[in-house]
Amino acid sequence: MAQTRAPRADAVRNRKKILDAAREQITLHGPDTGMDEIAAAAGVAVGTLYRHFPTKTDLVAAVVAEYITHVAEAAEGSRERLASGSRAVDEISDFLARVTEATATNHAVKAAARALGAEPVDRDAEARAAAALAALIQAGQADGDIHQDVTVDDIYLLFSTAPTDQPPAARARWLSLVLTGLTTHTRTAHEKPAS
């Protein structure tokens, strides 16, 4: 019944080369990078791209999927580190920093995805990320470091808007500003009744 042979070795190799090249080239030369360029960067002919990915949209989608998986792993890593006694706020901070970093790499990719009508990918990875994040937030709230009203959606909202085309200094500053908004010991002063 299993009529499917094992995939050829070079095919696997090429698939990986293509994905890497795609990520890199799109990151480098913007969302409008041509298939030709990607193929060239991968050391492969255009036709090979199409053997692995029926359409450019599919290729970009695959790259995005990789990215989401990466985010999920980062979140789960942070969560596990909680066991080793690190503070939740620090982990959240680290997580945001790491993801912002990664997102900076993938900004153009996401733009490309949007431009092509990115589609439902890897609900599983998304779920894992959300679960890990929820755990982190709860821990932080238990510590009294994170505002009670902060949710996973908040984190998503923030890092989906993370500045990705800014220099590192700006990104760091952004992170600092945003973290201040998540942590405790403040309610916006102007909402407070005039003491």
Added chain:
Amino acid sequence: MAQTRAPRADAVRNRKKILDAAREQITLHGPDTGMDEIAAAAGVAVGTLYRHFPTKTDLVAAVVAEYITHVAEAAEGSRERLASGSRAVDEISDFLARVTEATATNHAVKAAARALGAEPVDRDAEARAAAALAALIQAGQADGDIHQDVTVDDIYLLFSTAPTDQPPAARARWLSLVLTGLTTHTRTAHEKPAS
């Protein structure tokens, strides 16, 4: 010597129709809206677009320029309202809210601008906006409501990353989170020595 005739009435009318249509269509159908669509929406032939704007890039640039002018006016409006005794924090909040709103409309426009290599436009309007903002921040700091380390660049950084493709509720939440980061009575708890 003034050999230049007065511009024709319909020409002026059309120019406005084109700019409006461009903003609207790009907002509606994404950054990849074609010149044809814009022309149709403006009730004008393609050639007319090119009479007014030599290239698509120029057209988009013009739309962006309008937008920046709008931002500048919003900032100056807020600043003037300070005289009437309103708190600076509130004005900053209002400003961010209004700009976020406007930016939501212009998200696609900015994307289009980027994709075409948006270019230096209206340094003047930018300068006016920056000046007004600086005044607002200073006032807020004098009130003790805004962190001392907050700068105009911070505001720019934040609202340049404002979520623009999110529903209003999400945008409001974002604003709230961000404002918490700007206002006083907090330093990120996890940076504080363990009390």
Added chain:
DNA sequence: ATCCATCATGAACCCTGGTTCACGTTAATG
């Protein structure tokens, strides 16, 4: 060593979308 299914190649195809231009219209000037 042989064979074949899988895979790679890249020139050619085609369609989308920005841009042009030769020709009709129309608003301003006198």
Added chain:
DNA sequence: CATTAACGTGAACCAGGGTTCATGATGGAT
């Protein structure tokens, strides 16, 4: 009212880039 420069029109043009396909190469099973 006549004249003309400014303006509007839209079919046609052209380049860029995604996609295809006939042909050749190669890894793996026998």
